[in-house]
Amino acid sequence: MMTLSETLELVRPNIMRLKPYSSARNEFTGGNAILLDANENPYNLWNDDLIVNRYPDPLQREAKLKIAEIKGVSPEQIFLGNGSDEAVDLIIRCFCEPSTDSIVIFSPTYGMYSVCAEVNNVQVKEFILNNDFSINLQQFFNGISPSTKVVFICSPNNPTGNAQPIETIEQILSKFRGIVVVDEAYIDFCPEKTYLSLLNRYPNLVVLQTFSKAWAMAGARIGIAFANPKIIATLNKVKFPYNIGVPSLSFLSRAIEQYSNTKSLISQIVSERELLRLRLQQLSCVKMVYPSDSNFLLVKTTDANSVYNYLLNNGIVVRNRTHEPLCNNCLRITVGKPYENSKLIQILNTYRP
Ligand code: PMP
Numbered sequence: 001m002m003t004l005s006e007t008l009e010l011v012r013p014n015i016m017r018l019k020p021y022s023s024a025r026n027e028f029t030g031g032n033a034i035l036l037d038a039n040e041n042p043y044n045l046w047n048d049d050l051i052v053n054r055y056p057d058p059l060q061r062e063a064k065l066k067i068a069e070i071k072g073v074s075p076e077q078i079f080l081g082n083g084s085d086e087a088v089d090l091i092i093r094c095f096c097e098p099s100t101d102s103i104v105i106f107s108p109t110y111g112m113y114s115v116c117a118e119v120n121n122v123q124v125k126e127f128i129l130n131n132d133f134s135i136n137l138q139q140f141f142n143g144i145s146p147s148t149k150v151v152f153i154c155s156p157n158n159p160t161g162n163a164q165p166i167e168t169i170e171q172i173l174s175k176f177r178g179i180v181v182v183d184e185a186y187i188d189f190c191p192e193k194t195y196l197s198l199l200n201r202y203p204n205l206v207v208l209q210t211f212s213k214a215w216a217m218a219g220a221r222i223g224i225a226f227a228n229p230k231i232i233a234t235l236n237k238v239k240f241p242y243n244i245g246v247p248s249l250s251f252l253s254r255a256i257e258q259y260s261n262t263k264s265l266i267s268q269i270v271s272e273r274e275l276l277r278l279r280l281q282q283l284s285c286v287k288m289v290y291p292s293d294s295n296f297l298l299v300k301t302t303d304a305n306s307v308y309n310y311l312l313n314n315g316i317v318v319r320n321r322t323h324e325p326l327c328n329n330c331l332r333i334t335v336g337k338p339y340e341n342s343k344l345i346q347i348l349n350t351y352r353p
Pocket of ligand 1: 110157158
């Protein structure tokens with residue numbers, strides 16, 4: 001198990017030394033000042049609740065207080081990014097030395113971990129999940145090296161839909177000498193499977209969540225990284241100063257006010273998912289539907305390319321995952337509105353190989 005100071009030693013030396021950009025407004029904490037520091041236009045052309053002529057709070061303090069309350073963490077354990085994709089990129093840039101260090105991914109999984117690593121010239125060690133989509137721990141511990149700095153575990157995993165059990169996460173957290181990122185983008189569809197409560201025990205844990213999925217705000221671009229306050233401070237040093245815009249923050253606070261509505265929408269989507277599963281399983285072009293903790297289903301078909309094209313020609317877009325490891329002939333289908341799901345089934349019923 002890593003201590004906090006051992007964890008902080010993983011930060012790249014240039015990032016450790018970095019003195020972040022600071023605006024004059026960071027230095028002023030009173031209210032009602034005359035703001036002549038940031039070369040903004042003093043006139044707000046829009047309505048008064050959306051002050052877009054001024055830069056937003058670089059540390060999104062108000063939003064973090066509200067998120068801290070609903071998630072049961074402290075505001076210092078929260079980083080907000082331009083989607084959780086921003087956090088993926090920042091974690092790699094803070095901990096991995098280009099052309100020297102590596103990250104680990106468990107395939108099939110979300111594609112941005114390896115894209116961000118490759119952009120930063122960081123090597124990707126790819127391990128394939130077991131046939132039941134669990135992690136092969138022995139293969140992982142045998143395959144890493146001292147230059148492996150970050151492991152990404154997607155739970156629930158995209159595109160397989162399953163969450164990883166706590167034993168697996170804790171084995172990795174306690175034995176791996178690096179940063180463990182658990183990407184919980186789909187966690188609101190199975191809230192009991194979150195690993196946020198492990199944060200206080202493991203300084204090397206980063207949990208990612210997002211407002212893009214269950215919270216219905218993909219267009220606002222807001223993602224969260226939860227971690228030890230020292231790690232959060234490191235990510236904050238490296239991020240662009242004003243990474244989340246005023247309109248997005250305004251949507252976020254409205255979404256948090258409507259949290260109970262969102263929760264009932266989420267349970268509707270989860271029941272729709274199970275209904276969709278039953279209906280898909282009855283189709284002759286479907287071989288099996290995998291279990292899911294998320295808002296999508298991984299569906300093994302008789303011929304993914306052909307079913308995919310048939311759906312596309314009928315105006316339905318799904319994700320063809322047939323070229324991903326363990327996903328031969330699989331489509332990933334997002335749970336839509338009830339009439340969209342019915343239309344999907346109706347079209348698939350008329351599919352002929
Ligand atoms: N993680 C996973 C597992 C995802 O599927 C996605 C989006 N498809 C993201 C992260 C990124 O989400 P965002 O940047 O919108 O927060």
